[in-house]
Amino acid sequence: MIFVKMETVVTDMDGTLLAKGGAEIQPLNKEVLLDWQKAGKKLVLATGRLDLAIMPFVHELDIKMPVISCNGALVRDFVNNEILMKSDISYDLLAQVIETVREYGVDYHVYTTERILGPTPTGKIAGFLKANKTLPENEQVPLTITDDVVGEIVQAGEFPLKVLVLSDEAETRQAVRDALEKLPLSVMSSGETLVDIMNVGIDKAHGLAFLDEAGWLDLETTIAFGDNENDIGMIELAKMGVAMENSIPETLAIADYIAGHHDTGGLGQFLLDFEE
Structure with missing residues (x-):
């Protein structure tokens, strides 16, 4: 099965990783993603938020990979406190x-x-x-x-x-x-x-492509989760693209798979189901 070859999860936050309201990680998602990383696999957050505004979540999930933020306009490595890529507006x-x-x-x-x-x-x-x-x-x-x-x-x-x-x-x-x-x-x-x-040209797929080209991950072993318009590019770019049940119609239409609702831990349950 193609899923067993997946080495990297890239996930949107609001409407995907987080529970309703966007103030906390859905508990099942947290449990599964911590286990994912303990197994030696990679986790990347890709968000429309500024990365400096999601530090509680970065720490809670013990993120070691660079973070894609501002919808792909910024990729920062917090382990080494280094901006790897930015696309700043003049x-x-x-x-x-x-x-x-x-x-x-x-x-x-x-x-x-x-x-x-x-x-x-x-x-x-x-x-x-x-x-x-x-x-x-x-x-x-x-x-x-x-x-x-x-x-x-x-x-x-x-x-x-x-x-x-x-x-x-x-x-x-x-x-x-x-x-x-x-x-x-x-x-x-x-x-x-x-x-x-x-x-122009900036979206989460831009940030994801950068990480692939820079050797941080391999798109052929990457699964991406999202729900909104700003997630469409990365869902299409990753080897496996997964839309949440609560996604907008346009995101549902392009996804390879549909996961459960973000409030019920759809991301975590999807990973558990595919490991069976």
């Missing part, structure tokens, strides 16, 4: 994106290699501010709230990787996507109310 392009986004009155955040910035303590930043109060210093999310997001990034000489737009209105999210269509960008959704904006 300052001019970032300014254009922010100017366009602000016209629609939506909340937005910018992820750099160092932190998350936003004009107000709302959206995802609100959750991070709350979580930081209880997290140890090495797991707190670095945050900056400023009216001049672009100016702050330029002054610090940082590398902007992703702009996240948050809106509960589907029409507004689509309008933002349409307005950005002519710019050299990769625009996709990582969640029901989210629009993710990176450099």
